[in-house]
Amino acid sequence: xxxxxxxxxxxxxxxxxxxxxxxxxxxxxxxxxxxxxxxxxxxxxxxxxxxxxxxxxxxxxx
Amino acid sequence: xxxxxxxxxxxxxxxxxxxxxxxxxxxxxxxxxxxxxxxxxxxxxxxxxxxxxxxxxxxxxxxxxxxxxxxxxxxxxxxxxxxxxxxxxxxxxxxxxxxxxxxxxxxxxxxxxxxxxxxxxxxxxxxxxxxxxxxxxxxxxxxxxxxxxxxxxxxxxxxxxxxxxxxxxxxxxxxxxxxxxxxxxxxxxxxxxxxxxxxxxxxxxxxxxxxxxxxxxxxxxxxxxxxxxxxxxxxxxxxxxxxxxxxxxxxxxxxxxxxxxxxxxxxxxxxxxxxxxxxxxxxxxxxxxxxxxxxxxxxxxxxxxxxxxxxxxxxxxxxxxxxxxxxxxxxxxxxxxxxxxxxxxxxxxxxxxxxxxxxxxxxxxxxxxxxxxxxxxxxxxxxxxxxxxxx
Numbered sequence: 001x002x003x004x005x006x007x008x009x010x011x012x013x014x015x016x017x018x019x020x021x022x023x024x025x026x027x028x029x030x031x032x033x034x035x036x037x038x039x040x041x042x043x044x045x046x047x048x049x050x051x052x053x054x055x056x057x058x059x060x061x062x
Numbered sequence: 063x064x065x066x067x068x069x070x071x072x073x074x075x076x077x078x079x080x081x082x083x084x085x086x087x088x089x090x091x092x093x094x095x096x097x098x099x100x101x102x103x104x105x106x107x108x109x110x111x112x113x114x115x116x117x118x119x120x121x122x123x124x125x126x127x128x129x130x131x132x133x134x135x136x137x138x139x140x141x142x143x144x145x146x147x148x149x150x151x152x153x154x155x156x157x158x159x160x161x162x163x164x165x166x167x168x169x170x171x172x173x174x175x176x177x178x179x180x181x182x183x184x185x186x187x188x189x190x191x192x193x194x195x196x197x198x199x200x201x202x203x204x205x206x207x208x209x210x211x212x213x214x215x216x217x218x219x220x221x222x223x224x225x226x227x228x229x230x231x232x233x234x235x236x237x238x239x240x241x242x243x244x245x246x247x248x249x250x251x252x253x254x255x256x257x258x259x260x261x262x263x264x265x266x267x268x269x270x271x272x273x274x275x276x277x278x279x280x281x282x283x284x285x286x287x288x289x290x291x292x293x294x295x296x297x298x299x300x301x302x303x304x305x306x307x308x309x310x311x312x313x314x315x316x317x318x319x320x321x322x323x324x325x326x327x328x329x330x331x332x333x334x335x336x337x338x339x340x341x342x343x344x345x346x347x348x349x350x351x352x353x354x355x356x357x358x359x360x361x362x363x364x365x366x367x368x369x370x371x372x373x374x375x376x377x378x379x380x381x382x383x384x385x386x387x388x389x390x391x392x393x394x395x396x397x398x399x400x401x402x403x404x405x406x407x408x409x410x411x412x413x414x415x416x417x418x419x420x421x422x423x424x425x426x427x428x429x430x431x432x433x434x435x436x437x438x439x440x441x442x443x444x445x446x447x448x449x450x451x452x453x
Binding site for chain 1: 106110183185238390391405
């Protein structure tokens with residue numbers, strides 16, 4: 001078991017993968033996890049809690 | 063400890079194999095979950111830390127009411143005038159909503175006039191015609207975006223709706239290599255002017271401005287100079303980013319620590335209860351050993367070694383299964399806890415990281431309560447008079 005772990009650890013192309021990540025960061029000057037979370041900037045209308053929230057793009061679509 | 067001791071220990075283990083097997087199975091499950099979580103978190107942290115070096119030292123943006131607003135591009139000219147500041151790069155990025163399905167993409171603009179961008183683009187994407195890419199309406203999309211657009215029948219291009227109500231047809235030129243999915247899954251890279259149009263920035267606006275200060279001793283000085291330039295200017299330096307990476311999914315930090323503690327406490331309680339019950343019926347056996355001349359130390363040593371063998375066996379098997387699960391099968395189900403699953407599905411191949419500190423923490427967190435839960439009931443029985451114990 002220990003041998004399998006060691007073997008996989010050493011043959012995994014870690015350097016290549018890290019290089020790609022570094023190059024992408026150099027290109028975009030930006031590095032944040034690409035998290036798959038639903039993005040909602042106005043979850044709660046703090047000014048008028050009884051009103052439904054209006055999002056930025058609502059003005060574009062309606 | 064002589065040969066007879068080991069022989070007796072092996073007989074003891076064999077005799078109570080069904081009891082030990084149950085404990086081993088529960089322990090393997092516990093260590094597997096614990097180490098899988100730690101393997102995923104350390105792999106993500108490692109990948110992010112590697113990208114720290116090429117990141118800009120400082121990022122400034124305009125703040126209004128504590129919220130980032132579009133930053134005037136002329137601020138970058140003011141930065142050039144500060145001695146010690148290099149590589150001033152205005153950045154344009156933001157989220158675009160694919161409204162019908164409530165999904166969103168991250169749009170990144172890259173500067174066509176920057177020599178470094180050309181080099182990085184050539185290095186990252188094989189056989190790309192940079193001139194054609196930067197001059198036309200083209201984009202490079204992440205794997206997640208590509209899959210999602212294809213599912214919605216946008217195989218070659220996508221029409222973006224700008225905040226001004228205009229449609230822009232942008233062609234999918236290339237795909238970002240899948241090795242970078244951790245960062246690029248929902249990313250769309252396009253020329254900076256195109257990104258401006260899609261996100262609704264004017265020619266004089268950017269999202270923020272990044273720059274480097276090669277001399278770290280100058281950092282605080284530069285920060286003061288920056289803050290005196292404009293009252294609505296916000297500064298973030300690399301150390302803050304570094305700190306956030308260090309605490310990201312950290313096993314020492316709140317949420318994970320609580321989960322670990324609850325798991326360990328529950329397991330120890332189960333073990334304690336189990337051994338307490340067992341030892342009330344097995345008092346005779348310990349009493350017999352004591353009557354035969356075994357000291358309390360000998361009895362404790364026997365039980366310690368017995369538990370130690372169980373701990374090491376379950377630890378090695380648990381770690382092995384966790385390694386296979388995370389680094390070979392890419393942690394199905396469990397990865398969604400870390401990467402989310404509501405927006406674009408991400409399937410990341412985790413870079414194998416074996417952190418000795420993490421592994422020893424798992425061992426200690428698991429071994430110490432285990433041994434205590436076993437030794438305490440044994441000690442309570444073995445200190446009683448052998449005569450009483452055998453009754």
